[in-house]
Amino acid sequence: MRKKIISVVCFLLAVFVSHGIAADSAPFFFLQLSDPQFGFMDNNKSISAETEAMNKAVTAINQLKPPFVVITGDFVNNSKSKEQIAAYKSMIAQIDSSVKVYMIPGNHDIGKVSRASIDNYKKNYGETHFSFRYGDCAFIGIDSNIIKEEDKEREEVQFKWLEQELQKTKDARFKFVFTHCSVFLKRMDEPVNYSNFSLPMREKYVRLFQKYGVNAIFAGHLHNNAYGKVGNMEMITIGPVGKVLGTGYQGMNLVKVYPDRFISEFIALNQFPKEVVMSDPATKTTESMSRVRFKSIRNLVMAGYQG
Incomplete structure (x- = not known):
């Protein structure tokens, strides 16, 4: 029986090779969410509305089971509120253990940048930056607070680390960077405001x-959606899970990554699909990417076709 299973697996691998499909370049999807900001809706008097919204987000995550999610800051409204921090962490703990969670801080998670405020963030949530690979794609998250406040020493340390990490991505098919505050919202030359980098920092990054x-x-940070582009690089700013501003709405960002492109779509929490379908116009095929897991291969049937 074991030999038969090994034969089938080898056959399936041969199918992938014969079709020129590398495992690292197989289509996948991930989710980005931002600004649940517990306490914002009711001016720190309650967290019930944010809890309800975050519960919808977690339910969708657990239904779809992406390989990972990225949360781009402002988990809470008051960085010193034990109630808000505990509520946020409780919701994150309910995400399926198979889904990795990567986080970077928002301005409300740290407050005024200082040794104490950063240490407090690390104590509650972990590191302020991340870098990892999934397949042949690279993902890097940075702390935008030290950039916005132009904290020279910390910004230079992070910038050096960031460049070192980017140097490792030369062979990556796609390279994605995550930040709480947008580098710019729509145009490189737009006026400086609360929701973008200063012009010198914008140009530097x-x-x-x-x-x-x-x-x-x-x-995130804007609590609304915005889109910009400079050269071939896209700047994608998404709306919140929590309180909306302007014309925004509560939702999460679904990012589908194909061998030759990626598609980003911000979807309202109450309209999230129960499965993610990856469509390939080149072959006119679709594939459900919602993951079903099995504890063992016992009693399973595996097959290949058109080898």
């Missing part, structure tokens, strides 16, 4: 990202 071929930057 865009120059670095373009040097290493970053494909997209994902952000």
